[in-house]
Amino acid sequence: MGAGLPCAPPRRTSRAMKPDISQHEAWFAAYAARERAREQGDPAPMDLKIRHTMAVLDNARRMTESERFAPALARACLLAALYHDVARFEQYLRYHTFRDRESCNHGLLGVKILKREARLAGENAHTRRIVLAAVGLHNRFALPGRLPREMELAAHVVRDADKLDILRVMDEHLAGPGPYSPTVVLNLPDDPALAGQAVLRAALEGRVASYADLRSVNDFRVLLNTWIFDMHFAASRRQFVEDGHARRLLEGLPANAAYGPARAALLARLEGAAARG
Amino acid sequence: MAEAPFAPRFFPQAVLARRVPWPSAALGASLNPARDRLLAAEAGGAAYIRLAYALFYLPPDEGMDVLRLAVRAGREVLAADFKWPERNLELPACLLVRALLRSWPGLWPTRRGGVALTEYWAQGGLEGLARRAGLRVAARRPLLGGAAVLLRLHQ
Numbered sequence A: 001m002g003a004g005l006p007c008a009p010p011r012r013t014s015r016a017m018k019p020d021i022s023q024h025e026a027w028f029a030a031y032a033a034r035e036r037a038r039e040q041g042d043p044a045p046m047d048l049k050i051r052h053t054m055a056v057l058d059n060a061r062r063m064t065e066s067e068r069f070a071p072a073l074a075r076a077c078l079l080a081a082l083y084h085d086v087a088r089f090e091q092y093l094r095y096h097t098f099r100d101r102e103s104c105n106h107g108l109l110g111v112k113i114l115k116r117e118a119r120l121a122g123e124n125a126h127t128r129r130i131v132l133a134a135v136g137l138h139n140r141f142a143l144p145g146r147l148p149r150e151m152e153l154a155a156h157v158v159r160d161a162d163k164l165d166i167l168r169v170m171d172e173h174l175a176g177p178g179p180y181s182p183t184v185v186l187n188l189p190d191d192p193a194l195a196g197q198a199v200l201r202a203a204l205e206g207r208v209a210s211y212a213d214l215r216s217v218n219d220f221r222v223l224l225n226t227w228i229f230d231m232h233f234a235a236s237r238r239q240f241v242e243d244g245h246a247r248r249l250l251e252g253l254p255a256n257a258a259y260g261p262a263r264a265a266l267l268a269r270l271e272g273a274a275a276r277g
Numbered sequence B: 001m002a003e004a005p006f007a008p009r010f011f012p013q014a015v016l017a018r019r020v021p022w023p024s025a026a027l028g029a030s031l032n033p034a035r036d037r038l039l040a041a042e043a044g045g046a047a048y049i050r051l052a053y054a055l056f057y058l059p060p061d062e063g064m065d066v067l068r069l070a071v072r073a074g075r076e077v078l079a080a081d082f083k084w085p086e087r088n089l090e091l092p093a094c095l096l097v098r099a100l101l102r103s104w105p106g107l108w109p110t111r112r113g114g115v116a117l118t119e120y121w122a123q124g125g126l127e128g129l130a131r132r133a134g135l136r137v138a139a140r141r142p143l144l145g146g147a148a149v150l151l152r153l154h155q
Helices: A022-038 A044-066 A071-083 A087-095 A106-116 A125-137 A149-175 A197-205 A217-230 A234-242 A245-251 A260-276 B013-018 B035-040 B060-073 B088-103 B112-122 B125-132
Strands: B046-052 B074-082 B136-143 B148-154
Touching: A022 A044, A022 A071, A022 A087, A044 A071, A044 A087, A044 A149, A044 A234, A071 A125, A071 A149, A087 A106, A106 A125, A106 B125, A125 A149, A149 A217, A149 A234, A149 A245, A197 A217, A197 A260, A217 A234, A217 A245, A217 A260, A234 A245, A234 A260, A245 A260, B013 B046, B035 B060, B046 B060, B060 B074, B060 B112, B060 B125, B060 B148, B074 B125, B088 B112, B112 B125, B125 B136, B125 B148
Parallel strands: B046 B074
Antiparallel strands: B074 B148, B136 B148
């Protein structure tokens, strides 16, 4: 269990009791295909979201199995992971952007869509509440202080799983051969001389850096690596290291006076986490 | 023609309806016509039918029925009613409206209107009703700081 979660989650499940959410997965696939077909411009961003959703679901599945959550909680976590970005399609169709600031809060819109589409009508009230809360809260900078324990766990599963796949997306994008899309790097300049001091300070102090403090693409590489301080489960911390995306993002940083100390501190953190297993 | 059957007592439906920014072409259109008038109307006989805060207190099946009848009678339905938030800025207005509605005597959870209101929220508000009625949203405009929305609905 991770920091900030003083109690162990409900454990008792076995591999024979994997939650079956195949009907939800089939609905999601059909819904995504239908929304994709409505896009009259470039549907590629929607394809990215479909792939991202399935990767987040895989990550969440790995976490719930590794943490051995009780079947009901594991089911809620998987449903929340599957539906966490359900609003991205409608958001893109309506606003042609994934930036919440320029459109809508995709967590809130997701809750509305799940209700509108009656996606959770077949689940019990407890599961419904957990899933809706996790979807609605997954994109907040921090979770509210006093959430019911299972709601908090489900939200952490989705947020960790989401972050792990964002690392993959960013690593693949920044390591790619071509010029990268400004949208993916939040229109930040790729200028080695621009270093956000608040981002670097957060990395050295072991805190998650804030998007508001980003000044350059290199800051973004640092910020993504500070997410290791906000991984809530042993399984997610392990995956953070083992996937290799975080390390590759760090290795792309210049080892100069500005970035060197943060780069070294974060690499040491990764190596420490890897050694602890 | 401004009948609004079953509106909770003292609910300022007419005041709210006046604040809706109806398109100028629709200003003379029927506002909250009664169900029997919709039933009797010729299919597609009206250019517009307007519904203002006339659905949230109805059981969802009745609300869907009204929407379907309205879209049969009018070539376009303009429906204004309460909705779930989509933006952070809409949250305060939505929370305030929900608290007000919950405390409205005719909408207490033990009353018919309160049960209907709970179902209305559970089914996704106005857009959920429109979706279940098989209607297409052609345009939406937030109202009351984001606590409500004006939808242009087609079949």
